[in-house]
Amino acid sequence: MNAPRPKQYLNVAGRPVIEWTLRRILAPDFVAGAVVAIAPEDPFWPASAFNASKPVVAVTGGRERFESVTNGLRHLAHSAGADTWALVHDAVRPCITPEELDRLVAAVSPDRADGALLGLPVRDTLKRAGAGQRVESTVSREHLWQALTPQLFPVRTLLAALEDVVGGETQVTDEAQAMELAGYAPALVPGAITNIKLTQPDDLALIARLLGESQPALP
Template structure:
């Protein structure tokens, strides 16, 4: 399904940055999770192809210095692919991607940032996120309300208290903002030694409004080896719905 042209996007372009330089140590000490195979494609190909269901002007993959594999992959709309050097941490890769984009993109263009190992995001969620960002003129993220009971565990696996779920949401990606707002927010946060866990945390530090857009629980991030099988089942189920 293709996103219908939005009149508010007429003079602005939509880009995506995919930080893909991390080793994913929780997945494996030797293997990269973004290059694991599901249904004859790498996780990264699934991720990039899903983003390209939207009318992207281009997408930037921030990859490791020794990565000679990413540029050989068969991405959708390969002619719109750009590559830049990633950084030591995810936030560094995102900033490198923004600096790369700033060479030719307009500062008011919209930029998605999406995890390389999140291949199951639906086109509808992507469209909803863009719609909110444009119509509300705000930065926005996909997220879902926390469902489970949360426990605070401090020492020796002993529960110290139960944490209220009220007002708590689990952040997902993509997260979207303008090129200028996101670049400045990350630069300011890093200059002040603020820990940046996602793009929204940098925007929050700069007092930029960020709106939550309802995501889906099947927009999983592959973190551990058994997540691969879950992602495979989700992608198969999504494909059956489209058929």
């Protein structure tokens, strides 16, 4: 994005993106606290601290997403116990709604370790690109979903699945993929189209509007 600081620390609607995200993730009663993976010697994290109602702990992240998540899960396994469940969420998705969190938690069973993730059924026609960015083929969107976060799994099971891929040739791009490789079948839970990820500069205006509309409901 060519921004002066990492995306999660950009200000939107009066607060850093990561503060909005943490406030929303920490709001439900079923969430006990948060573990945030940050870069080594991150100069922005202390300045983004806020008066959270629940514990927020920072751990050192890794070069890849799955390495950062693994470090966070190891901390959770030690501090909260490996039998607890973890909501893994992108710091740059500040528009997560209480309804999405409720649906996600309702979709999992303590008797099954498969877990669940938020997603959206693919609506648009998909094209596979060939040489010169010309259409090579049309991809059927039947049964295809766009993966969102949070993704919810038992700490013990997800940690084992991620540790299996650390140092291997497979580079997983989300937690559900690691669970799939371990033989599990996570449930797909409908998310909200407003649960967008801050990726491009144009996303900031949309996120600001979404947060501004819902600001009175925040704690």
